[in-house]
Amino acid sequence: EQYDGCVVPWCLYLHTIVGTDERGTFRRPTTKMNLFQSVTSALDNTLASDPTAVIFGEDVAFGGVFRCTVGLRDKYGKDRVFNTPLCEQGIVGFGIGAAVAGATAIAEIQFADYIYPAFDQIVNEAAKYRYRSGNLFDCGNLTIRAPWGCVGHGSLYHSQSPEAFFAHCPGIKVVIPRGPVQCKGLLLSCIADQNPCIFFEPKILYRAAVEQVPTEAYTIPLSQAEVIQEGSDVTLVAWGTQIHVLREVANMAQEKLGVSCELIDLQTILPWDTETICKSVAKTGRLLISHEAPITGGFAAEISSTVQEECFLNLEAPIARVCGYDTPFPHIFEPFYIPDKWKCFDAIKKLISY
Template sequence: MASSRLRTQFFSDVIFNRGIFLSEVQLRRYSSHFVYTADSEKTTSNGTKSKMNMFQAINNALDIILKSDSKAIIFGEDVGFGGVFRCTLDLQKRYGKHRVFNTPLCEQGIIGFGIGAAVAGSTAIAEIQFADYIFPAFDQLVNEAAKYRYRSGNLFDCGKLTIRTPCGAVGHGGLYHSQSPEAYFAHTPGLKVVVPRGPIKAKGLLLGCIRDPDPCLILEPKVLYRAAVEQVPEADFQLPLGKADILIEGTDITLIGWGTQVHVLKEVATVLKDSYKVTAEVIDLVTILPWDVTTICKSVCKTGRVLVAHEAPMTSGFGAEIAATIQENCFLNLHAPVARVTGADTPFPCIFEPFYLPTKWRCLEEALKLLDY
């Protein structure tokens, strides 16, 4: 078990130099957002695998859908030439402008069109260029797409609508290109919200979303598009929605995250094991809505301590829902209050991004507090 003395000494060495803050360059080095580690999990496919980064895996999934489903269409701003992050690269060349096409710069129109296309029978795959710009389409998603099946008494639905959008910090995005809006949509019955942690998950979850009977929003951490590289099955495969993944098993503390934050927490688990002889259980929530309450609560009842980390601001972030559910279901098993390490309740900064993000050092410090509680 970690001691207060060890924790204090560790952070004195890392953050301070005899009581004086380190230089900004040094602090950026110590506060590096994450180190990506490839997925080692087995998928449903045992066939040929290829080395792909995350945008290539997404492109591969979209190619599979366009090839196998003649009613599938892809649309959004600049998707015709591949999009800002190249996820739709060459798809228009292969399948034509009637199936992969650009739209006006109008997010409300993109989602409104997608709802209509899905209701009419198309497999509609919309791209919102950045998650920060999804808010003009908020009404269409929350009041129309999510409620279409319910308000028609199951006579009609837009379950063949999938919305892809890049989210999260990228190192230089600033306040309009770095947000993580998952909590806004987690409050909406009728939608499903998914966040992949790497190429294998991105491909399998995207295919799962497209074929799901409900409208799905898949938030893709943009910094992983090129940083994340794995051996991805070339064949068609789907991964389940609503099921969390236990990436590292442990008995002393549960660390919960999604998207990029999963890799931060895996680093924290390594430091805890190597430096403090503490075993941490690391869980990727994978699906924000619906989320896997059973897996989370089972882990918390085993460890008695839990930390939730996400890039979005703390107030009303999805970590609050997780904390409330754990308190309700696991209260007598807790050895310490549920901790959250998150972004600040401010607009996302640019040059001060290292201070805003829930880095491994911030998460480690909070984990040590839980262990000493």
């Protein structure tokens, strides 16, 4: 793996990220961070190292509703961290222009649910800018951040997971982290990438468990899934918050059924890592994909279709999808809507007994 210009073995890669060697000795300064603090740290590193970097969005000057940009205006000035009007189309349009002019543009959409007014700017302008100019011009220095996913009480307009809408659009990258270490490394990779990126941050994880995260800048490769737990009987695939659900499900399956699950965090939705997923399914013969978004047209369908084409002769059971329902995201019925551990556990039992 490429890291700070050096090649390190994959077995040491995660140790390198979190600042330890194979013996657990810290090699880089780290500090405890939750997910929103890791976002702040990544943005702080970027503003410090890149004089062209600017951060803008609704309320980011005082830290934003989730406090991800807190303190950055005071540290770097109002010309580099500033509020915008309440207009998502304008935020992304401005970001495209700033990136084309040579700035590192980091836009915040206050909630992923409100990214739709900017859909035209993202899909018809940002994603196509390089292609339509024959690579003479590009807006690859644009990164769009947005809180994403269910939060326990968000209801219709604060709990959506719109990643599949953008997965249909060549020219952009879509990334979703599962925790603080991954969040900082993937966000810095998005900011450095020469393509416009959408970075969805699981809002329910903002203040969840902390991890030891390096204070210095580091990157995690995009379009590379991570095998979190190896197994032999069933492949489990998810991203963001749902990874933590499936981790618990994998433990339940081992304890109650004696089933060995291989757990994979997709991390990048577009372009996604087909090789890692298909290699795992060829080994286990069974696949379960889970996400919070509605099942019809959700990204699980794309994974399922690709695996069916590539691994048809390896499959021991139909591919299972455990996802949200085809309804607006409910409020009081959220516990029944989300793909919880019991739904996923039942799906594993069906896969095994097929």
